Amino acid sequence: MSEARIDKWMWAARIFKTRTIAAEACKKGRITINGSFVKAARMIKPGDVILVKKPPITYSFKVLQAIEKRVGAKLLPEVMENVTTADQYELLEMSKVSGFIDRARGTGRPTKRDRRTLEGFTEPESLDDFDFDFDFSEEKEN
Secondary structure, eight states, X not given: OOOEEHHHHHHHTTSSSSHHHHHXXXXXXXXXXXXXXXXXXXXXXXXXXXXXEEXXXXXXXXXXXXXXXXXXXXXXXHHXXXXXXXXXXXXXXXXXXXXXXXXXXXXOSOOHHXXXXXXXXXXXXXXXXXXXXXXXXXXXXX
């Protein structure tokens, strides 16, 4: 088989969990081949470079073998080559480090753990470091 549909290939190469999600990604303009946006029915052949936008980074894959049947994870090096640049992975690490600060819209409320971490940044270190002696006695001087 020298050609395969892009949505089937991305599912078979384990880039997306389901073929439906792969087809949706094509429909939303997240998949490009050689610089042009593609539809799910687009045929690919060995040698094509596919760019997959999965925010916050863009993955790059080189097609080595056009397949339409899902293969095991150990056989993936025969099917595709990951040619994603190192700066894209640095972008991914930075987004993991920032974590809750750049929450995507619609991901829901921060968890209790997120809130506590955020409070660690916003609250002062300690209130016990004052050198003041306050007299809280209720004595009134006349």
